[in-house]
Amino acid sequence: xxxxxxxxxxxxxxxxxxxxxxxxxxxxxxxxxxxxxxxxxxxxxxxxxxxxxxxxxxxxxxxxxxxxxxxxxxxxxxxxxxxxxxxxxxxxxxxxxxxxxxxxxxxxxxxxxxxxxxxxxxxxxxxxxxxxxxxxxxxxxxxxxxxxxxxxxxxxxxxxxxxxxxxxxxxxxxxxxxxxxxxxxxxxxxxxxxxxxxxxxxxxxxxxxxxxxxxxxxxxxxx
Ligand SMILES: Cc1cc2nc3c(=O)[nH]c(=O)nc-3n(C[C@H](O)[C@H](O)[C@H](O)COP(=O)(O)O)c2cc1C
Numbered sequence: 001x002x003x004x005x006x007x008x009x010x011x012x013x014x015x016x017x018x019x020x021x022x023x024x025x026x027x028x029x030x031x032x033x034x035x036x037x038x039x040x041x042x043x044x045x046x047x048x049x050x051x052x053x054x055x056x057x058x059x060x061x062x063x064x065x066x067x068x069x070x071x072x073x074x075x076x077x078x079x080x081x082x083x084x085x086x087x088x089x090x091x092x093x094x095x096x097x098x099x100x101x102x103x104x105x106x107x108x109x110x111x112x113x114x115x116x117x118x119x120x121x122x123x124x125x126x127x128x129x130x131x132x133x134x135x136x137x138x139x140x141x142x143x144x145x146x147x148x149x150x151x152x153x154x155x156x157x158x159x160x161x162x163x164x165x166x167x168x169x170x171x172x173x174x175x176x177x178x179x180x181x182x183x184x185x186x187x188x189x190x191x192x193x194x195x196x197x198x199x200x201x202x203x204x205x206x207x208x209x210x211x212x213x214x215x216x217x218x219x220x221x222x223x
Contacts (some may be wrong), residue, residue: 006158013163013194014119015202016126021162021195023051026128029156036152038145045149046133048181055129058180062121062173072172076136076188079168087214098205120169126196131170131177133187146190157195165194 001009026049038044050058084092097107105112123129130153134146154164170177170192177189209215 001159003155006155010154010158010164011204011206012165013198014124014165014204015199016124016163016194016196017199018125018127019197021051021126021128021197023049025160025162026130026195029153029160029162032156033149033152036145036149038148039141042138042142042145043149044134044138044142045146046135046183046187047153048131048133048183049128050131050181051128054180055123055127058129058176059122061176061180062170063118065173065176066118066121073175076171076174077190079171087210091210095207098207102203102205104203117169120167121173123192123194123196124165125199126165126194128195130193130195131181132190132193133183134190135186136188137186143190150191150193153193161197162195163198167192167194 030047030049034043036045080092100107100113100116103112103116105116119125132146132150134142150166154166157164168191171189174189177192183189
């Protein structure tokens with residue numbers, strides 16, 4: 001698989017089989033992903049890989065909390081600006097529409113949407129997950145480093161025949177994650193990531209991208 005194929009075949013998969021993911025494969029992926037760039041080579045990412053009984057227990061705790069309607073944990077960062085402006089607002093609406101259409105859920109069916117959202121804390125059935133933390137003292141450039149690292153992980157997973165879904169949803173129950181993983185106090189959770197083999201029986205709509213001209217400006221000679 002070349003890099004283009006890895007980039008194009010990566011998507012947020014929301015249905016995994018229970019086929020176990022070998023830890024030596026994850027070690028290989030994470031060793032290679034450590035070559036991701038970071039400003040001044042700070043390598044500000046801290047990953048916890050969770051499988052087996054500890055993951056099942058964490059899923060159970062999180063799902064029970066969400067299903068019981070417990071409030072989200074106090075936020076350490078905002079997932080999105082409170083007032084999304086154009087064109088982001090439209091992109092977000094389109095994403096929501098497509099996601100629920102793929103699941104056959106009507107827009108106004110709040111309960112069905114909630115049930116679908118709970119899939120997040122079941123890791124969509126995945127038998128492995130990665131939780132990525134960052135030191136609270138780090139700034140925006142280091143958060144960008146985390147993004148580069150996480151994308152590198154996801155592309156390498158494709159090279160291993162694996163799929164993934166990055167999930168900020170885990171930050172909404174971050175205290176349960178912290179209780180399970182007991183990271184050093186200076187670390188805060190950015191996101192989780194479900195990892196596993198795709199279940200081909202789960203329907204989805206491929207999330208499209210804006211035309212290049214909307215997001216890229218070429219300056220200079222372009223023949
Ligand atoms: C930082 C980050 C957090 C995300 N959080 C979630 C999440 O909590 N739940 C989810 O189902 N998808 C989540 N996604 C997946 C996005 O919805 C998805 O990447 C986007 O819609 C583009 O679709 P694609 O990745 O399938 O191409 C997240 C993606 C990123 C990069």
